[in-house]
Amino acid sequence: MKRKAYSLFVLAAVLSLMGCNNTNNEISSVNLSDDGDLVRDENGNIVYENVKLKLWSVTTGDDAAVQDTIINRFNQLYNGMINVEVTHHSRYDIESLLANTMNFDKDNAPNLIFNHGSKAVEYANNKWIYDVTPFFEKSEIQFDKEDFASSLLDAVTLDGATYGMPIDCHSVMMEMRLDILEKNNLKVPTNYYELVEVCDEAAELAQNNNLWIRGENSQGYDAITWRKASNAEEYTAFPISFGDMWVHEFFGYTAAIQNGGSLVNPENQYPGWYSQESVNGLQVLKDWIFPTETSVNKNPLSKDYGSSYDVGDEPFRNGSAIFKLQGPWSYQNDLNDFDRTLAKDGGSDNITTRNIGKMLALDDSKPYASKIKGEGHALMMVSTTTSLTKLCAETVFMDYIAYSSGIEWAKRGHIPAVNSVAQSEDYRNDPEYDKYIKYWGAPEDYVVVPPTKFYTHIDNYFKGALQKILAASFKDQSIDSILKQEYEDCIAYINLYS
Amino acid sequence: MKQTTTLIEYATKKEHWKNNINKAGIVGFFLGPYGICFALFFIFPLVFGIIMSLCSFDGSSIYPSQFVGFDNFTKLFTNPILARDFWKSVWVTIRFDLIIVPLSILIPLGLALLISMKPPGYKFFRSCIYLPGIFPLTATGLILLKMFDYRNGFINAFFNVSIDWFGQTNTAWFMIGLFCLWCGMGGNFIILCAGLENVDKTLFEAASVDGCNKIDKFFHITLPAIKPQLFICLFTTFIGYMNLYGQLLILASNTPDQSEMKSAVFRIQDMLIGNSKGYGYAAAMGICLGLIIIVIAVVQLVVTKERKGGSKHEEKFMAWKKSR
């Protein structure tokens, strides 16, 4: 009896604990009808005096360094008025750090988050972030939504509320060896059919021991001397693999989109990637590695690299490939590399870059053929902040980042989300723009995953399907059946949660 | 009748009472500090976790929002997708356990026996065998990933083969097993080494005098003497690999057939990503897994019949010696 009473007591204690903590999680609300703690000068402008803001950013490495300089510039400009202190967290950590802060440590939560736009809906569902529009109205800073790339803005918009300001977008891009193309009289491809033609021809030249290549390799060749590709091994011009993040983050989705597929069904936020169009697109990718009688390419464009990753890097450098997929943020590094290794013969002019628009499209006259699946960063306002002054200062900062990081941020592969920035003279006249940024396209070419509460599942199950489609062990299974199976599993999990 | 209690009775009772208090004090002294920590840092979260399995979550908070009884548990059996994936993952885990657990005990046992023969340099060997275990798992995993890479790996080049070790279900499981043995058997090895060091040497001398051969000595002296150590190795290795997760995450994230690669804990972990709506299911899955482990562990317990007294095996040895 006694023990039973005791266990009941424990149960009650724990439950009441849960109850009282629950109230903790209510959204803090801000009264926008009056000015709150805002101070205005005689002209009615808001006075910012030593407003300190905390920003969490998902950028790391060199990206983080560039972002720091942009923010330092902002801090100097607004010296004594607004100061933003940034903390960088890797994308593997930021989610759990944020969840913990919002659950246990709200006092130390950041004021702003710089993270992928696709996270916005999830955060909004958790009531962790604000609809930003009212605060822009309050601070009288214009948030001209017409000027932003529509897909990026859509990604942070749900039920009419805008949960962040898009800053940029990025995707995977192609690099190509101009020297090898020229030496073999091959031209720079502009669409899928031309790409296949180049790769097929290179493969056939190599079979007859007629393909000129060059690059340092472990057999003792140096970077600058031309040699004929050995026909002992099959030559593939464009290595990809299912283990490669470029493929499962960007290339796979792009294959579906460029052939008319969609990522999310806009009506119910369910996955939209099970369709004949997606099947056609993914067939292009499968043929890339396992060509058949009916495929456009006669020879494989890539060996079967299985679960390996970063498979293009080494062949691209040693000359046994012409193309590779790469994150644009690494392009400056590659330019430096070629400047070094081919210093006596043109340096970095031996390589160039293109976006992957039309590179997977079976019909490039279609409007969607040039679309690229990307991912965008957005700045979001965390709902733990209740000071109107801080909130208005945040809008000042967001506006600055969106309109003034332009070319510097683009050199790291982040195309500005604002159209007027991408068309501005500052941006277009920069020598780096002419050298490579222009090849990465305009913000309107990029498509990101539309807002959905089920992002995690939609993304995971598509990646699962993609890996199977490109894997040798599933070669005999039809794309349609793989996609269907993963789609049904995905739907089943989504239904379980709703 | 209370009044009739005699003085003697009273005295013995009091003595008894005092003794009891004294005894309780001693037990409290030795067990108390750990008991408090155990309750605060182990039982409390565990009870909370069990309560979580009876609740649903709103998606944003890690605190439960509603009490739903055994709903989460019924869903594990009735919801087609949840039932299929979870029980499949449990089966995948058990299947792997059946192979890896015996290996993780027998190999270290063999090595520990060799060490106990004290060949030249045995201290060095003992360190070498334990060394991989002290590297962080992420680092050792990275080493394996790079060494066994399909197109560029050292192993494929050295043995002149072309196997995508991490790209097919069977070879990927082989690699997981290799990983578990390479980095995981050091613990058992150390325990068994220490256990073998404590075996009473006089027994061996006695046995030698009686003309026992080495195999007899092993089965009738060594093995019984390290039975407590073998038991803990068996029990904890089994539990450890029923909770297999990290090794899979590191090595098998790119293996195409994920449903064949996901262990039970991996599935549970999957329920935790995104938002907190899956927490209830995750907790229920955890408890189901725990129950399965208990059942198998009890079977183990009955089969191995762990003994308490330290001198028991000697008595048994004497009896065995007599019977010869």
Added chain:
Amino acid sequence: MKKNSWLGKNLGKLIAFIVLLLVSLLMLTPIVWGILGSFRHYRDFQSNSSQFFPSWDAFTFDGYQELFSKTTYVEGQGNNWFPIWNWLFNSLIVALGGTLLYLIIAAFAAYAFVFLDFKWRDKIFYFLIGTMTIPGIISTAPQLINMSMMGFYKSLLGLIAPTLGGVYGVFLIRQFFVNIPSDLIENARMDGASNLKIFFKIVLPLGKSALFVQGLFGFMGAWNDVQWAQLIIGNAPRSTWTLAYGLKVISDNSEAYESITLALASAVISMIPILIVYLVAQSKIIEGVANTGIKR
């Protein structure tokens, strides 16, 4: 004849030697590759991946340099501040402090479970073992809530406290205590020795290899822990991080292509203290028992 008998006597040792040598080589090969890799330029991993040894011109200290280059705080450069010496100190506190505390309370508890007689002793013990079967994953979130309620969130105490409730160590130490002949204890009791005296004079010397093994495991677990550390101190100021977590952050924050050299370098660095603990302790303690033997 003489030679033959030497061989006959030592054949077992010879075979043991050869087998152990082979196994040790197998176990060490990848580790040596990893240690060499920490001095290897990241590019060499790709271009010379099929070579066991890095090529000459790929030798680099970059990984180590990166780790030790940003140990002092520069105003406005908080994101490039990696106070490794602070982390080392914190890790030592957590690993040593936690392990020692736990060893004391666990050894006491194990003593109670073996040598004291009380009601439900074995039942309680089996209950203890039983709780081990519940996967730790379900108590992760509650434990975090627990730590936050106790005020241990963002504090090193939050890393130490949960280890004190562990069952494994009590179980392990008990399994070794069980081997201690019970008549030794009985005799001491007859002589009027108190439980504390028995514990320190008889049980501890005979069972210290168990304490060593558990100490090693506990130290290693605390030293290498990253996941729990991230939950507890991930949001804390950098100076309260532990070495393992700090190194992980450095590696996550580096450019992806460099990270392999860096990851291996940080693994080598974090391995050294455990190696020292192990090497010092192994001869002192395991051997010590063997020399004392169990005298009756």
